[in-house]
Amino acid sequence: MLQELRIQRLGVIDEAVLDLHAGLNVVTGETGAGKTMVVTGLGLLLGARADAGLVRSGAATAVVEGVVDVAPDHPAAVRAAEAGADVSDGLVLVRSLSAEGRSRAHVGGRTAPVGVLAEIGEHLVAVHGQADQWRLRQSDQHRAMLDQFGGDTLRAALSAYTEVFETHDSATRELDQLRSQARDRAQEAELLEHGLDQLEQVDPQPGEDADLRVEDERLGHAEGLRGAAAAAHDHLAGSQEYAGEPAPSAMDTLAAARQALAGEVDHDPALRELDRRLAEVGYLVADLATDLSAYLSDIEVDPARMAWVQQRRADLTALTRRYGETVDDVLEWGRLAAQRLDALLSSDSRIAELEPRVAQLEAELAARALTLTDARTLAAAELAEAVTLELSHLAMGQASVEVRVSPRAAGLGKNGGDDVEILLAANPGSPARTVAKAASGGELSRVMLALEVVTGAAGAVDVPTFVFDEVDAGVGGAAALDVGARLAALAQHAQVVVVTHLPQVAAYADRHLVVRKASDGHITSSGVHPVEGEDRLRELARMMAGVDSEAALDHARELVAEAASRRAVAAPGPRH
Template sequence: MVDEVRIQGLGVIDEAVLDLSPGFNVVTGETGAGKTMVVTSLGLLFGGRADPRRVRPGADRASVEGRIVVDAGGRAAERVEEAGGELDDEHVLIVTRSVSAEGRSRAFLGGRSVPVSVLINLADDLIAVHGQSDQQRLLQSARQRGALDRYAGSALTKPMRAYTAAYQRHRQVTALLDELTTRARERAQEAEMLRFGLEEIEKVDPKDGEDVALAAEEERLGHADALRGAADTAHEALLGDAAAAFEAANVTNLLGQARNALDTVRDHDPELAALADRLAEAGYLVSDVGTDLASYAESVDADPARLAVVQERRAELTALIRKYGAAEGTVGAVLEWARASAARLTELEGDDDRIEELRAEHAELAGRLAAEAGELTAVRAAAAERFGAAVTAELTALMMPHARVEIAVTQAADYGPHGLDEVEVLLAPHPGSPALPLHKGASGGELSRVMLAIEVVFAGADPVPTFVFDEVDAGVGGKAAVEIGRRLARLARNAQVIVVTHLPQVAAFADQHLVVEKSDDGTVTSSGVTALDREGRVRELSRMLAGLEDSELGRAHAEELLELAARER
């Protein structure tokens, strides 16, 4: 629901605030006062075309700001969140649109700058505008089908659920069949490539971690002489050469001498005794290292034959890694590729059986889909007949007694998410005239009345928080005007209705009456918007009836209209 609209520099309006209420809001005023700018401002808020010619002369820009109360859990709130905007604590959305005199347009939604397209999408959930050039909502084919479905109600729920399940599975099966059959050559090539790779890996038979172990072995075999010589030298330095004719100085002997020197006096100082113990430990450690060095030197053997085998094996593994494990560069990656490829090959080799199964399921689903779509068509056709009769009856009361509305339910070329049906509202405005789509079958004034009749019939079936009607009363008066007012009031029981009118019979039914007033200093016209009390409404209705605000006859007629409308409401 639109709570408030602030307008600046738009057309003849210098600055104005529209305080709108729930229910039926009517906007009136003298010709040229700027009533249409009210509808224009709402259109701008919801993505209407930014026309720089609408900017008030002398102003840099025109701007419109709206406060809109939205359902915190509804689709509109989701759209705001998706766009990065926010609602305030009272679930109020602030929408701002500005148009510069040069034609630049900016839009803000919930405090966030957004493209105008976001406002257009948001409008679908918040407002329906019906005017001479704004009959957009129910002119959309998808809207007409969706509205008819909601009008059909619970009768459509079960068949739609069954159709949706069949349709979704049918699409899945169709996509799988297309992939399996149209890409048969590609899949065969993929299978052949996988077989070749798996056979190549199986022939080499790599083991996880083998590449690391072989690299270390090759490094050792390639430097066997240097490794053995270093171990012998280190062993001799630590333990000496047992084959030497005399005992040369080595680390073990030197440590023994140092420990013996301390042992002779260790009883005299505990600190020195601790150092002697540490020397003893060092001696044991050096002796162990020396022994291990001797064992290592004996184990190292230059083996050219083994080195050649290791190098050849590493070359085989490197070739595999380059082809199948390049991402990680290890034998483990090769083995992982082999596991994944074996699973994929099993899947590819089972395609023939899978294709036969899918074809059988596809045929069964096609039958189900046709049956479910047929049931949807039957329900829609019945609802369309009731709908056409209801709207035609409404048009009779709106001074279009010979008009006839039909809902054409035709078959599309292929199944869609909602069935085979295409839905279109058709109007035959006169006896003998063919029923044509709404945008072709009615004049502007007739179209507004058709839209009003449709909205009244659809009320509750195709819910939208706010309806805006401009020129809905074009070309009518008298009893027809009263009927228009009565139906707008009926529509306002379930939604907010904003109407720009010149008919007092319509204005009398409003819950809130706003008047656009103009002042003229001889050069520039400035308009503002005022909410009327009871006395103000009598004066405005009298002006609309008789052209004179204080005419006794006009005032009496105005009082009578207000009383009639109050009884009707």
């Protein structure tokens, strides 16, 4: 609900604050005072296209600010929060327009694109004027209004249909995908089977490529390795000859060194420690000589083994070239490929499961679509009757409304198998045509008012605030009182703001706001003022007679009393 609307430097309005009521808010004023600027300002606040010409002459900017009271879980609050707004204590919307044409928007204290204001506005306010009957110009909105009006029975039928539709849609898309990709799956399965056959034939083992690389290197240098190890062994343990005599070995040299110390080690601890270290070195050299001897016995030149190792490495390389950098990567590819192949081979069985399931869902969907059509057809007759009755109270007593439910040309969709169209026959004998084409501007507003009153009474109001501009065009006398009564009826279920020139409508106001203009001889400006009591009677008298004479004031009192009496008549009852 709109709590407050502040307008600054917009058209003839210099600065005005509209403190709005939860019920029926009526805006009146002399011709040219700027009543329509209230609706224009509200439109800007809700994302309408900006025109620099709206900025007050001599001003740099125009600003419109609105304070909205909505629950945190309301769709408007949720969208605002998504845009970064603070909605913990209501919602503040701001739109500014510069004289150069630049436009800015703020939502909950945060800068936001103007488009966000429009998205939020769709959940907050329905503006109905001669040029703004969007709900009647969009065919899907006709269906939405009927579904809202239809009550629990229609909503249950729509919910049951939607549930099956989503299940059917999901199963159908899966089946179509499986069928369309059958050739691709077969090709992929063939490639995977070929790769897995190669792995099975080679049978690589974890880390095998690294082990074979080391062995290949050793076998390729076996002769050199043997010679080097033998020479090292001889230097440590002996057997080489030097100048015809056996060459001294490292072990012989260490033994001689110890022998040289043997007679004196007992006389000095330091020398005894050096002898001990010589002994340790001797043991290490002896162990190393033994290890070299064992190495020599292990290494051998084996051309057959070398040929096998090289062929095995070539086989493994063929795998790593296709399936991974290492044998371990190849084995991981094999694991995943086996899983994927299993999934591909099971696709045919999945198709066999889905085909009867989709057929079953199609039959169930058709049955639920028929139930939904029946519910809509019944609701359509009731809606047409109720709106036609409402129009009889809105100076359109000769008009009749038809709500036509027909098969959807494109077949079943997410909202069922129906096209819904609201038709209007403006006069007896006239052909019923879609309401947006059959009604004039003022009639269109009254048709919209009738629809809102009927759907509001049915508990189907989907926005908290309705704005009507020129809904009373071409209406006067007792019919104008009926228009006011219908606006008051709608205000029992939602906040209503109406701009009017008719005192019969203004007499129903819960809050009466007057746009007044003033001039200093050079510049004319307007402001908005709430009126109550005698001030309100004077405004009604001005609207009726142009003066606030005693006779006019008496007439105004009678009009307010008449409105109160008519307001007591019950509005259309809610559907169950």
